């Protein structure tokens with residue numbers, strides 16, 4: 478098998494759930510395949526019990542949509558699928574339809590690196606029902622993971638409070654693609670570099686690293702190992718000091734630092750990877766300072782996350798650089814974001830949009846109907862509130878009320894005229910044509926930093942954050958309520974007849 482080669486050469490159109498294809502077939506049979514629909518991708522709750530999320534993955538979505546076509550081998554694979562009675566799952570006519578299918582949707586999306594909140598769409602897909610449906614699974618796959626990891630990275634960077642965070646996750650990441658996507662998302666979320674060389678090559682992320690215990694263990698003594706490393710890398714020596722005895726390791730690093738200095742070079746620092754990181758970093762700082770190495774950096778690693786980093790900061794640990802792997806790239810404490818993709822409107826035969834809601838016992842799960850968008854209001858550079866609104870409705874600049882989508886008694890009155898505003902869903906594809914100029918990863922990372930800066934620190938608090946206001950504009954709230962009530966009346970009527 479040539480798994481990786483085939484995977485990366487495939488157009489990935491079959492990277493969807495089988496039921497999307499069976500629905501597509503049934504839509505086609507029912508003559509509904511080309512009926513225009515609108516779907517929204519959104520999540521219902523921030524991950525990690527946090528107060529914000531950071532959108533990531535759009536670049537992959539764009540790539541996916543650009544390559545959205547069924548190749549000969551894809552169609553051959555579908556053609557040989559059989560029902561239990563031996564008949565083909567898909568008729569030839571449908572396979573011909575797929576063969577001629579050209580991506581023709583409108584996609585509007587929140588840019589990568591934007592701070593996002595529950596219930597507001599991250600992506601809106603408008604187009605033929607079959608295409609919208611087939612996109613559900615891959616879009617969720619891409620956005621759920623990258624948004625989750627970018628958010629985790631942002632939290633870790635909030636805890637690091639400006640100190641560099643090196644991403645070391647590859648060895649523990651969720652497979653090959655999980656590792657690559659995680660490195661990309663971690664960089665968007667503020668990490669300084671990755672240890673994954675392929676992510677460096679593919680995405681242009683700075684690559685960095687130190688050395689492992691095996692390097693030390695391959696020599697008779699730690700001192701020899703440090704000397705040999707300094708010989709090979711006089712410009713970038715970070716000595717791992719905890720293979721045998723951490724205090725002795727720091728002494729050895731200082732010795733080799735002095736040898737380097739005689740040659741006109743400076744050691745970059747040391748890394749501590751076990752034991753009490755507060756105790757050893759404070760000891761190391763004192764020893765390095767006393768020996769005349771106040772500039773030497775102390776890197777810490779070992780199962781770190783935002784909580785441990787916060788705790789180490791409160792213990793006044795003398796750590797300058799954080800190396801974070803497993804808990805970042807696996808989103809250790811919450812392995813999935815849980816974003817969903819829901820139909821919100823469909824055009825009837827007369828060409829009129831019909832807004833749709835899926836009614837649920839849990840009000841949290843009732844989706845937002847219609848063709849809606851999101852506006853963020855800023856006061857100076859600070860984000861004040863997000864409003865989800867129907868695109869065709871006028872917004873009164875003299876005053877709007879936004880209503881919490883879960884608890885309608887929670888409301889906020891806003892005077893749009895007092896604020897600057899940003900429409901968050903930006904046009905990406907128009908009738909299948911890419912109309913968005915894709916920013917570089919650096920620009921995305923800068924946007925993420927600005928967006929996080931625009932958020933009040935109370936929303937960035939890692940534990941029990943202050944809730945950022947996101948609400949439905951009044952007309953949209955009323956439409957939603959009307960549809961919910963209507964569907965319940967309908968249910969009652971039906972029950973009475975039975």
Ligand SMILES: Nc1ncnc2c1ncn2[C@@H]1O[C@H](COP(=O)(O)OP(=O)(O)OP(=O)(O)O)[C@@H](O)[C@H]1O
Nearest residue numbers: 750751752753754755756779780781785788789792
């Ligand atoms: N001062 C500290 N305060 C809070 N957490 C700490 C502190 N020092 C280290 N930790 C964390 O405690 C955990 C220690 O894990 P563990 O006991 O498995 O490591 P270790 O035995 O020191 O190292 P290793 O197993 O790699 O040799 C790690 O998650 C580490 O980041």
Ligand SMILES: O=P(O)(O)OC[C@H]1O[C@H](OP(=O)(O)OP(=O)(O)O)[C@H](O)[C@@H]1O
Nearest residue numbers: 645750778779780781800801802803804
């Ligand atoms: O702890 P993480 O956040 O995942 O960061 C990466 C870890 O990977 C390396 O060691 P590895 O875990 O392979 O071995 P060790 O724990 O025995 O040092 C490194 O020394 C870090 O400890």
Ligand SMILES: O=C(O)c1cccnc1
Nearest residue numbers: 645672685686687688802
């Ligand atoms: O470069 C490092 O120090 C490194 C790389 C991967 C995992 N742990 C540490």
Ligand SMILES: [Mg+2]
Nearest residue numbers: 778779780803
């Ligand atoms: Mg480890």
